[in-house]
Amino acid sequence: MAPRANWKGFLRLSLVTCPIALFPATSESEKISFNQINRKTGHRIRYLKVDADTGEEVSSDDIIKGYKVDTDSYLEVSKDELDNIALESTRTIEIDEFVPRSEIDDLYLVRPYYIVPDGKVGHDAYAVIRETIRSLDKVALARVVLTNREHVIALEARDKGLMGMLLRYPYEVRDPAEYFDDIQDVKITKDMLDLAKHIVEQKSGHFEPEKFEDHYEAALTELLNAKQKGMPVKAAKKQAPSNVVDLMDALKKSIAGGTRTPARAAPKPSKAAKKAPIKKRKAG
Template sequence: MPRAYWKGTLKLSLVTCPVALYPATTSVEKTRFHMINAETGNRLKQQMIDEDTGDVVEKDQKARGYEVRKGKYIEIEKDELEAVQIESTHTIDIDSFVPADEIDQRFLNHPYYIVPDGKAGTDAFAVIRDAMKDKGHVALGRIVLTNREHVLAIEPFGKGLLATTLRYPYELRDADEYFDGIKSPKISKDMVELAGHILETKAAHFEPKKFKDEYETALKALVKRKAAGKSIKLPEPEEKESNVVSLMDALKQSLEGGKSGSKTGKAHGRRKASRSSARTKARRSTARQRKAG
């Protein structure tokens, strides 16, 4: 098990228990690249450059600045930042419990696993977890991570708890700014029903194990071939499919699915056979003419 990201206390009124927080996601398996010198093969090192003078800025010259207007910055000192930072209390305070369906999914940010830290708080942990299971509610709590206070949505997850940091309202963009310009065309009932049938044919259950990251797979294969000194064959550019003009036709063809494909295949086969037969007849006719001559 990896090292805990955070350790502290989970607190519900007077009930407390020591817990540990672990990131529920990882990007370790993703293929990553470094910038290198194409001539030497050496890795490149980034440097901070003064935007106006072009001079390299050394580490002890770097500072934080806030842009008050275009090109005008005020420097914020390290001790000034520390003065406003929230001191970590190493406590997750549960403030309230809300129905799970009331949480707007746009607020969901980073997920973490919460587990008991040691045997001492196992009973208290189980009591809090099972009480939430019975009520079907999500706990809202507060935690300080990297000097910032975050709101947590905490819910039962298997034997443990799943905590998800929530975004603040100012971090969300107003949907109306994007959706107001969407027109409301008159759509026939037949089209909606056809689309509904298509949805029914594709009904399934949520099974993340079936998710395949095709790009990541291709990257790993590319790196493996290059490392083995094998040549890389570039694929031919795909021909763009012509757009289907009629929305109704598109819906009907989508619903037919494989059937329309098989019909098209049969028709294509008949046309191919017909052309082959015609070529054979033409060759025979030419051969007869040569014999006659």
């Protein structure tokens, strides 16, 4: 089944407009997930919305939004008030400018989306916008409203389509000086740097994401398969990291150990293991 679009609207470059749809470019739904269950009954846990002071359950009709101004005071904000300030760009991604991709700090990157034509019309206009972006070797900065908030999105050509990357606002990016200022200035000798570079050369390769192994996911799969079959669960062997006493000695030992045969990668999770291993027991 094809995924559902997160957003549908229009992409506009000056007077050129076409209908489009946004789809998440990544997904975590394939990962193993767990439900919370009642140990005594085997039933799933359901969370209730309760008043923090009285402990009584509150119906959805009686729940409104509030902005905390101090310990016990909130500014109530109604749905109508929020609708009154809704942005006009709710259904249009308006391209504002073009900038070099290299100028966008990775700290500002949030989430990628695939942007495709919506329906049979508008493919010509879509292609014009896509090829314009591609020919400039830049990304297009635009605005899009998702979940009632306006976001900046960077558009770039990707294969036959467009990829949009949501960007953070400056106030969402923390100042690195708050974290890095206390790091000590240490003088590294040339011999140490040469040894470290040699280790890097031993481990150098190319970016091949298909070689990535999610070892925890594989361990979860093995655990669930064993439990389904009623087999004992083996505890994973964990090796505690050793304290570095002599940095130069550690670098030399790293080089000596760099030629060893790498450990066998953990097996990839099987499709069968993705099925929920826990079945609800009937209330009796």
